Amino acid sequence: MTSPALPSPDRSAMRTAVAVLVGGIAVILDSTIVSVALHELAADLDAGVGTIQWVSTAYLLALGVVIPVVGWLQGRLGAKRLWMAALTLFLLGSVLCSFAWSAGSLIGFRVVQGIGGGVMIPLMTTMIMQAAQGADRNRLMAMIALPTAVGPILGPVIGGLILGAGDWQWLFLVNVPLCLIGLLLAGRMIPADEPGRRVKLDVVGLILLPPALVALLWGLSNVTGDGGFAQADVYLPLIGGALLLVAFVVWALRHPGDALVDLGVLRSRPTWAATTLMFLSGASLYGAMLLLPLYWQELRGEDALGAGLLLIPQGVGSLLSRGVAAKLLDRIAARWVAFLGFVLVGVATVPFALAGAETTTGILMVTLFVRGLGLGMVMIPLMTVAFVGLDRERMPHASTVTRIAQQVGGSVGVALLAVILSTSATGSGSLTTGFQTAFWWTVGFTGFAVLLSFVLPAGTTALPSTAPAPAAATR
Incomplete structure (x- = not known):
């Protein structure tokens, strides 16, 4: 029977989740929403494609610089103050971008x-x-994991509609x-x-880790x-x-x-397993987000908006996955939820590895829906399990x-594919x-993730509470 002392912290955690989700949606969508507008931006701002590509690259590199210092900033400022300051800065950047007068100013x-x-x-x-306690994390993390999976998928669609x-x-x-x-x-x-x-700032770590990530992300972004x-x-x-990263380690x-960053x-086995799988899921998600629009445009003759609209079934599948994954996590181990999700992603990618210019669109729509369902199911257990056994400070x-791991994995996936x-396209003529070979590699990434899923915890994912008592949970 549920203790009468739980409703208040539950409501507090839910309120926190709603507040950060509303503010965070814009950031999640922004990672891909601009990708469909590069040609329009190049024409309107009188810039070459190579220059205008930095509109996306600069955003990616800025993420790489800041992410490693978030833990230190939170300890120094507090979560609420840091969140509101970051959201205000993102709002300011958005307004400034809309008034950009040149490619340089926009970048x-x-x-x-x-x-x-x-x-x-x-x-x-x-x-x-x-903020969350015990099993509540499954439900609340489903709220956060969902836009993380759906945002990169729906970003190009929304961008195309806006344009x-x-x-x-x-x-x-x-x-x-x-x-x-x-x-x-x-x-x-x-x-x-x-x-x-x-909180003491690790100056040596600051000199090593952010530049390491910027260099890696910059190099990978140039592979295309x-x-x-x-x-x-x-x-x-x-x-x-790589040398800077090794030095930081x-x-x-x-x-x-x-x-x-405390390595x-x-x-913790759940943390390193979830981190590795986040790397692979990033490669699969962002790598496929390079291939799928190009498949519809290059082989099927669709324009950017048409290609984005054809990806809607994948977004719908991810949206519907939230309820399925959260319920499964209450009943079975994260291992099996992640395993099922990766299997669905892999199986639903195979039809694209066999597809040509004349493949029936309806079949590919169904497989995209299944692929989206799998992607959503993967993110929720991974984002929850990564914190198993860790105290609040870690x-x-x-x-x-x-x-x-997810950011670098996504860049690696895009670069390799x-x-x-x-x-493959050049060699075979x-x-x-070329597309079939690239999609088979995507299936390979996912297959490796399927095997690695067995490293995740075998027990139920109703996590023990590591949060402090409600009175101290307002940090």
């Missing part, structure tokens, strides 16, 4: 957006996990009402912070150009980033209590590690063969 304003968004992405997960009805400036102005409502809800619904603490991994602007940043392991959380570090598509 600069996207960096402002990315800094705010980079704080919000891991912080929203941490705030929910710290069809108005100018590109509305891609950024659409964030304004969401941010304003999010700020209002955050001020009223998120519990007040405790006084800020003096001619030459693939053989380009100097690809392999030099990748080598430099060595430093963090030698200074476990003082490191910018000690990876000693949760920000686990959130940072998993988000970095872009090279595979280009190489057939674009169809």
